[in-house]
Amino acid sequence: DAGVIQSPRHEVTEMGQEVTLRCKPISGHNSLFWYRQTMMRGLELLIYFNNNVPIDDSGMPEDRFSAKMPNASFSTLKIQPSEPRDSAVYFCASSPGAPGREKLFFGSGTQLSVL
């Protein structure tokens, strides 16, 4: 299994531009999570999906952030318009159905820099 695949690995953009981050979870996993990692705030859960349905988006910082999961094998996190304070590493993670559903498998992340 290739694991959780995220793209791009690095993204540099200018303030005000739209940014789209992509994630392919591990096949057969029912839950998908988007986390953001910064030095100041650590790992923050932004949103998670169960069976492609958004369950909790309370961590999404503001309306500029949106996430979709159109099918079981693909999810996107979009920031529009982007701001310098959005610079962070964004991780996607997936987890299997019970048993073992607590175990999260993380991708390698997308390093986002907004200039």
Next chain:
Amino acid sequence: QQQVKQSPQSLIVQKGGIPIINCAYENTAFDYFPWYQQFPGKGPALLIAIRPDVSEKKEGRFTISFNKSAKQFSLHIMDSQPGDSATYFCAASKGSSNTGKLIFGQGTTLQVKP
């Protein structure tokens, strides 16, 4: 109540030493406590996890100690090696119908010197 507080922020030990990382939580509904290990440029990976019905769990050189009354748990790394140098995160989640929603601590950067 949703926070998980982790300390220390960074730790340096000599090879063979036993680094200890501590975490504290407030929400008594938490019932699953994993530790994740992260190397530079990689995502976190599950290292070891414990539930509150046991006070200790050991996997290889890694041990979790859990104190339910104090709402604290810690990670011990026996005979630490330079390859253990990484960032370690404790986490917690709640609910019998666990969907995997983890609350992470701030992380501890460990350096093991040769």
